[in-house]
Amino acid sequence: MSNYHIKHLEEYFQVYRKSVRNPEAFWEEIAEEHFIWRKKWDKVLSWDFSKPEIKWFEGAKLNITENCLDRHIPTRGTKTAIIFEPNDPKEEVQHITYRQLHERVCRMANVLIENGIKKGDRVCIYLPMIPELAVSVLACARIGAIHSVVFAGFSANALSTRINDSDCKMVITSDGSYRGAKTIDLKGIVDKALESCPGVATVLVAKRINSKINMLEGRDKWLQPLLDAAYADYVADVMDAEDPLFILYTSGSTGKPKGMVHTTAGYMVYTAYTFKNAFQYREEDVYWCTADIGWITGHSYIIYGPLANGATTVMFEGVPSYPDFGRFWEVVEKHKINQFYTAPTAIRALAKENLDFVEKYDLSSLKVLGSVGEPINEEAWHWYNNNVGRKKSPIIDTWWQTETGGIMITPIPFVTPTTPTYATLPFIGIQPALMDENGQEIKGNQVEGRLCIKFPWPSIARTIWGDHDRYRDTYFSAYENMYFTGDGALRDAVGYYRITGRVDDVIIVSGHNLGTAPIEDSINEHPAVAESAIVGFPHDIKGNALYGYVILKETGEGRDRDNLRKEINLQITEQIGPIAKLDKIQFVPGLPKTRSGKIMRRILRKIASKDTSNLGDTSTLLNPEVVKEIIDNAL
Numbered sequence: 001m002s003n004y005h006i007k008h009l010e011e012y013f014q015v016y017r018k019s020v021r022n023p024e025a026f027w028e029e030i031a032e033e034h035f036i037w038r039k040k041w042d043k044v045l046s047w048d049f050s051k052p053e054i055k056w057f058e059g060a061k062l063n064i065t066e067n068c069l070d071r072h073i074p075t076r077g078t079k080t081a082i083i084f085e086p087n088d089p090k091e092e093v094q095h096i097t098y099r100q101l102h103e104r105v106c107r108m109a110n111v112l113i114e115n116g117i118k119k120g121d122r123v124c125i126y127l128p129m130i131p132e133l134a135v136s137v138l139a140c141a142r143i144g145a146i147h148s149v150v151f152a153g154f155s156a157n158a159l160s161t162r163i164n165d166s167d168c169k170m171v172i173t174s175d176g177s178y179r180g181a182k183t184i185d186l187k188g189i190v191d192k193a194l195e196s197c198p199g200v201a202t203v204l205v206a207k208r209i210n211s212k213i214n215m216l217e218g219r220d221k222w223l224q225p226l227l228d229a230a231y232a233d234y235v236a237d238v239m240d241a242e243d244p245l246f247i248l249y250t251s252g253s254t255g256k257p258k259g260m261v262h263t264t265a266g267y268m269v270y271t272a273y274t275f276k277n278a279f280q281y282r283e284e285d286v287y288w289c290t291a292d293i294g295w296i297t298g299h300s301y302i303i304y305g306p307l308a309n310g311a312t313t314v315m316f317e318g319v320p321s322y323p324d325f326g327r328f329w330e331v332v333e334k335h336k337i338n339q340f341y342t343a344p345t346a347i348r349a350l351a352k353e354n355l356d357f358v359e360k361y362d363l364s365s366l367k368v369l370g371s372v373g374e375p376i377n378e379e380a381w382h383w384y385n386n387n388v389g390r391k392k393s394p395i396i397d398t399w400w401q402t403e404t405g406g407i408m409i410t411p412i413p414f415v416t417p418t419t420p421t422y423a424t425l426p427f428i429g430i431q432p433a434l435m436d437e438n439g440q441e442i443k444g445n446q447v448e449g450r451l452c453i454k455f456p457w458p459s460i461a462r463t464i465w466g467d468h469d470r471y472r473d474t475y476f477s478a479y480e481n482m483y484f485t486g487d488g489a490l491r492d493a494v495g496y497y498r499i500t501g502r503v504d505d506v507i508i509v510s511g512h513n514l515g516t517a518p519i520e521d522s523i524n525e526h527p528a529v530a531e532s533a534i535v536g537f538p539h540d541i542k543g544n545a546l547y548g549y550v551i552l553k554e555t556g557e558g559r560d561r562d563n564l565r566k567e568i569n570l571q572i573t574e575q576i577g578p579i580a581k582l583d584k585i586q587f588v589p590g591l592p593k594t595r596s597g598k599i600m601r602r603i604l605r606k607i608a609s610k611d612t613s614n615l616g617d618t619s620t621l622l623n624p625e626v627v628k629e630i631i632d633n634a635l
């Protein structure tokens with residue numbers, strides 16, 4: 001089991017050095033020893049960041065679900081693969097064993113085939129956090145269909161854009177979903193989305209809330225009867241190492257979401273290896289990641305990484321505040337969770353509540369605490385460490401992205417000494433670089449720059465669906481021969497990395513990436529609006545909240561401002577989803593622009609954060625008078 005499970009700091013440095021001196025030999029050894037292949041590769045790696053073209057394990061044949069399911073059956077058939085913890089704590093928990101999960105995935109695979117889905121077809125999955133979601137994802141992988149999971153909090157408009165971008169033939173959804181005390185009419189949202197999706201032939205509907213819904217004859221089918229009638233076995237199709245496994249959309253700095261494409265073998269190897277080491281997962285452990293499978297964290301660290309290691313992974317349908325703010329800790333106690341992985345926004349929200357909610361539960365099972373999605377501020381880190389970890393469970397602040405597929409910079413618990421707000425050291429095989437604005441690498445320590453990665457790792461996204469040029473322009477054109485992350489970072493005196501935040505037009509709100517452009521597009525469609533600009537400003541719980549500066553058309557000038565604010569937010573909710581709503585909307589006579597017509601967001605960010613003592617260089621401003629006016633009327 002060489003190098004698969006790192007146990008002390010010296011070993012980390014040793015393995016790290018080996019992984020960067022000869023990456024091919026390193027990853028080949030991991031791939032050979034820990035996975036099953038129908039055929040081994042002809043070449044471990046070929047890459048060219050200028051095209052960009054990256055291939056891992058070329059020539060290999062495999063199916064990722066054989067690695068996540070079939071191979072565990074002889075030794076772990078009766079072990080729990082998934083614990084389903086429903087929204088309502090009074091509803092019964094489900095323990096799904098590896099054998100049962102295998103059977104459910106096989107039945108679903110047969111249902112997909114019977115409904116015309118073939119290898120390479122795209123299937124959109126728009127489901128709440130219920131077992132059918134994991135089963136659908138794995139069933140697609142089993143037959144070689146490309147899954148495109150869309151977070152079930154996105155609006156009809158956002159859903160249809162994603163369905164059409166990748167020409168999905170099928171949508172898998174449910175009648176509705178539970179979210180705390182509320183229910184959401186998912187099928188209604190799907191119906192609305194599909195009004196503009198002519199390519200969708202079939203909608204499979206899981207029953208979750210027993211609501212009355214509309215079923216369109218010929219298109220919509222209840223899922224359960226099909227599963228019951230389906231054959232319970234399905235031999236996994238053989239995939240090439242570089243066959244696409246899934247598409248997952250992420251926000252960019254233009255209006256169109258980017259469908260990041262992940263492929264099969266490299267993604268499997270890297271998510272499994274990072275899961276094992278970053279969480280120090282051991283055979284009997286119970287692991288819980290609170291993310292939704294609609295995000296990359298759920299793909300890599302609820303489904304693929306844990307299952308490839310034969311782990312027990314929890315799927316939680318609910319929210320941290322229902323029925324009360326003790327829910328997370330009640331679940332930790334109930335299932336004796338050993339590794340707990342959540343987002344800083346959840347920590348901050350819970351830290352505002354009475355400590356009794358945490359203190360009354362037995363959290364002694366916890367060994368490792370994880371954080372992901374945005375920088376974790378010092379206060380939240382200490383609260384997590386003191387009250388949840390009770391100072392004995394290391395916190396791993398894991399930095400990574402949809403595009404990277406797996407964790408990139410993180411402490412290894414019990415191995416890397418942690419420091420609050422630092423993601424610390426690169427994971428095995430990861431070669432970070434900090435770059436200055438002139439395209440030069442900044443060497444040495446105690447420096448700050450733009451975070452790039454110099455060398456490919458197995459789970460890097462291979463392209464943007466249907467737009468390889470955009471993939472190159474976004475990630476590989478800023479710096480020659482480097483993958484550019486879009487984040488800024490500093491490296492301290494001992495070489496630890498601290499992520500300082502986005503340096504592009506993406507704003508992270510409650511851990512969700514939001515591009516400014518799609519939100520501005522949505523606001524600008526309001527008949528009273530002439531132009532708008534969105535920036536982030538610090539928020540206690542969300543990390544960042546959105547501040548909108550809006551120029552009205554003459555026809556809008558006489559309108560009631562509060563009504564306009566409501567209408568603008570309603571429009572955003574309908575077109576993108578409630579996560580993109582603005583906290584503050586200021587109506588302004590103009591926006592600060594450079595002579596070349598670019599909005600100077602830097603100035604707008606300062607005004608939104610009430611930090612106007614030094615606006616920096618304003619010499620290129622075309623309209624300085626507007627800045628004073630905006631400051632005087634800031635919210």
Ligand code: 6R9
Pocket residue numbers: 250295296297371372373374375376397398399400401402403423485486487499501502508511512513
């Ligand atoms: C996994 C995930 C990616 C962006 C990333 C960065 C921010 C994620 C972070 C973090 C500081 C961390 N981010 N983890 N910033 N510290 N530990 O979140 O993917 O949704 O694509 O977001 O999130 O800005 O570039 P994704």
